Amino acid sequence: MSAAVVPEKPDQPEKPEKPRGSGPAKSGTAGAASLRSAARTYVERVRGGELGALPAVLGLIVLCAFFAALRPVFLSELNFANLLTQGAGSIAIAMGLVFVLLLGEIDLSAGYASGVCAAVLAILLTDHGWPWYGAVAAAIVTGTVIGLVLGLLVAKVGIPSFVVTLAAFLGFQGIVLMLLKEGTNISIRDQTILAVANDNLSPALGWVLLAVSVAAYAAIQLRQDRNRRRRGLSTAPLSLLAVRIGAMAVLGSFAVHLLNQERSRNIIVDSLKGVPIVVPVIGVLLVAGTFVLQRTSFGLHIYAVGGNAEAARRAGINVAAIRISAFVICSSLAAVGGIIAASRGNSVDPNTGGSNVLLLAVGAAVIGGTSLFGGRGRVVDAVLGGMVVAVIQNGMGLMGYSSGVKYAVTGSVLLVAAGVDALSRRRAVQR
Amino acid sequence: MTATPILQLRGIDKSFGPVQVLHDVSFTVHPGEVTALVGDNGAGKSTLVKCIGGIHPIDGGEYWFEGERVHVHSPRDAAAMGVEIVYQDLALCDNLDIVQNMFLGREKRSGLVLDDATMEEMAAKTLEGLSVRTVKSIRQQVSSLSGGQRQTVAIAKAVLWNSKVVILDEPTAALGVAQTAQVLELVRRLADNGLAVVLISHNMNDVFAVSDRIAALYLGRMAAEVKASDVTHSQIVELITSGRSGDLGLAHTNGATA
Structure with missing residues (x-):
């Protein structure tokens, strides 16, 4: 693997600032600052080719x-x-x-x-x-x-x-x-x-399924977050978690709402609605x-x-x-x-x-x-x-x-x- | 030395078909010390290490570990005793992060699910024990690390499993000056933590910088095992190139006839 041996750049000293593990949000202050640093990390990753x-x-x-x-x-x-x-x-x-x-x-x-x-x-x-x-x-x-x-x-x-x-x-x-x-x-x-x-699912079942999915996602994420926080490991800021869960709920609701509209061209013949x-x-x-x-x-x-x-x-x-x-x-x-x-x-x-x-x-x-x-x-x-x-x-x-x-x-x-x-x-x- | 060696080879022979690569080699490794294994290309360093690691079975001789004679048939046997080898080409997966690489093949699980939190804790503790402060996050991908950092991860991976003997194959070969110093410091720290470290190197400066003992192989024979403080730079070079230096070294060095 020639790719495994990366030529050194002497002008780029390794950053000694952070000991590993302590992410930006260790303090647990889930505010705009941690959200911003999470965004910065993401941009860095994208620029790095991920x-x-x-x-x-x-x-x-x-x-x-x-x-x-x-x-x-x-x-x-x-x-x-x-x-x-x-x-x-x-x-x-x-x-x-x-x-x-x-x-x-x-x-x-x-x-x-x-x-x-x-x-x-x-x-x-x-x-x-x-x-x-x-x-x-x-x-x-x-x-x-x-x-x-x-x-x-x-x-x-x-x-x-x-x-x-x-x-x-x-x-x-x-x-x-x-x-x-x-x-x-x-x-x-x-x-x-x-x-x-x-x-299609019945409109009501569509909503129930969405609610269950969002709740399950939120529960899993929060449990994982609490576990890591308790052990003092780095965690994503809570605000980021909230944004993710919120986005899932909003987009999901929008989609379910749209799909629950009547879309049959001829309602008398056949009703067509639901997910x-x-x-x-x-x-x-x-x-x-x-x-x-x-x-x-x-x-x-x-x-x-x-x-x-x-x-x-x-x-x-x-x-x-x-x-x-x-x-x-x-x-x-x-x-x-x-x-x-x-x-x-x-x-x-x-x-x-x-x-x-x-x-x-x-x-x-x-x-x-x-x-x-x-x-x-x-x-x-x-x-x-x-x-x-x-x-x-x-x-x-x-x-x-x-x-x-x-x-x-x-x-x-x-x-x-x-x-x-x-x-x-x-x-x-x-x- | 009064302390019992942790690993001792006595009279090891090893042939590949008609070619005898190791002749009656003895090799001793003590805990808490860095033993440098030096020798020219083809002297048998890699073969000796692979015999220790269980990759090549030995043809003759005795393998002693912690005062007991053992038979090592596979890399798994060696790993079970606590012998870990860090190869030159590192064997890291670029697309995985530091924690995942350190635990690869030996993941901690709770039930069916990976226990990421425990692995991260153990990895952090190991890196802390080695006073590694150069990596930003142990969750970053190995592809984003420098050569020295990769070497650090590979060494930490070997240390993670309560290993007793860590063998490093040319750990500084591909590194720049600053990175080499970092890795050598880490090598020294491993020994200071009580591990037995075997360092294979071509670089005499590295060898004299960190090792307590030096073992020089010459054409498949152990030319000398000496304390680093008892010899000079040029004596070691002589041992490597001609098999003897003054009183040190092999009695007969004219080819493989002896």
């Missing part, structure tokens, strides 16, 4: 403002709900890809893996009359097995993941065709599966994935292997097992993405999980801030990046652009995101 979610959030704001200015219908309740359900499938796949990208690997087959799992779901539901839970379980197990095979080929046999998953990309495309008897389309009639991407069911589904995946990556030693080991596999090996981490499990998680989440896609399309055809699904998912993860070089990224990146991708697709559709233009623009945005990633990484290494 951009985090900043580009995706800024991009999201700019794009939304842009489309809202040109096409007011973009901001309508109906379109907002559409945006969420459109993005959900590729967000689930992107969440899985984050695990693989964290290792510095790639899974090009995630799209068609989701197609295979969706085909398994549809065949079991429609042709064999399985109950929905059995079919869902079978689809997810299919994903798990796919991930296990890919992971073994990469970690044990030692074939580069690019080649393994490129081969799987072609192979799975064939398997979908074979499963669907050369291209017939299987429609799904199971009400539970259809509800995932097409139905789409996919939103809590993605929410649960987000919380679970974030917990695994940030709070467990398994998650830490994924970061370690992605950062320096040799160091991880010397620390006694089973690198091969970590690699295999990342592929298992990726393909299993791809199965979830496939189920959402099947639900949204009311059917499974040879194109499910095909065409641009994979590239949009990889784009979502990278645009959200997950590094292609490994070692950096979070599950929430997939959600933020997925929203950026969905906004581009949706907004440009509203503006009447052809799909050709949509592809070209999405591709350019992916390129920009990867460029930001590469440059910020170089900045972090050069210091």
Whole structure:
């Protein structure tokens, strides 16, 4: 690792000011000053190349403002709900890809893996009359097995993941065709599966869910803060905590309120209001994935292997097992993405999980801030990046652009995101 | 020395295929002292260290630890006894913070969840024990640290586990003047805290600055183990380059025949 040896800058003496551990807020005075110093720390980190979610959030704001200015219908309740359900499938796949990208690997087959799992779901539901839970379980197990095979080929046999998953990309495309008897389309009639991407929570349930989420988030944050304060460790200022919880409550309320408006064009035929069911589904995946990556030693080991596999090996981490499990998680989440896609399309055809699904998912993860070089990224990146991708697709559709233009623009945005990633990484290494 | 050595090797032989790298090497390390291990490239320093660390099994000879004969078969055995090696290429993960690096592979958990608070406390205490004041926050990423600070983290990682012997492979090789002084100070402090420290170095100034004893390897043989105060700079250089210096050193130094 040549990058590990940083040339010394003699003109930059190490700052002896603070003994470690005592953050700016040790005194516990949670005022404007500590908030300002927290902001300063954040700016320092961004300047040092740790951009985090900043580009995706800024991009999201700019794009939304842009489309809202040109096409007011973009901001309508109906379109907002559409945006969420459109993005959900590729967000689930992107969440899985984050695990693989964290290792510095790639899974090009995630799209068609989701197609295979969706085909398994549809065949079991429609042709064999399985109950929905059995079919869902079978689809997810299919994903798990796919991930296990890919992971073994990469970690044990030692074939580069690019080649393994490129081969799987072609192979799975064939398997979908074979499963669907050369291209017939299987429609799904199971009400539970259809509800995932097409139905909404009742307005009241939407509010309850939001209240529970905010309360749980606040409780966890405050408990952690109290624990650290009691032990005299550095803590984020309480005011920052309040801002975060407040922002979550305000943004959440705004979204729930908007989604609870009637958005049916013809109320007599059908009432359409409430938070789409996919939103809590993605929410649960987000919380679970974030917990695994940030709070467990398994998650830490994924970061370690992605950062320096040799160091991880010397620390006694089973690198091969970590690699295999990342592929298992990726393909299993791809199965979830496939189920959402099947639900949204009311059917499974040879194109499910095909065409641009994979590239949009990889784009979502990278645009959200997950590094292609490994070692950096979070599950929430997939959600933020997925929203950026969905906004581009949706907004440009509203503006009447052809799909050709949509592809070209999405591709350019992916390129920009990867460029930001590469440059910020170089900045972090050069210091 | 009256104190019993914490680690003692007697008559170690080690071959890789037809090439014998270590011939009848004896090596003694005392607690509370810095023992410098010097020798030219290819003299067998790294091999000897890897034998101590359990990475290479020894072919012949005895390995004594705390007055008892032991058999070390793997790095895990060595770590269990309290022998830690800090390699030249540090083995830190740039994308993790200081605490995470220090505990990597041996994280503290409460149930399923990482016990960050306890790890942070232990890491802070260890760094404090080493009087390390150069890092701003132990929650900063290793990628943002200077070379000397990285070395400090790597050493602190080795010390964290109540280790008894810490072996440092060229800890100052990539460092500037000020950083080298800092790391050497830390090395001295480790010994003053009662640890046995083995310092591998090519730099005679570093060796004489911190070590109590000097062991010189010459073509796979231990040329001399002497107190640093009993020898001069040039004597050590002679031992390194020719295997003997006056009365010190090997009786026969003409190649590997002896």
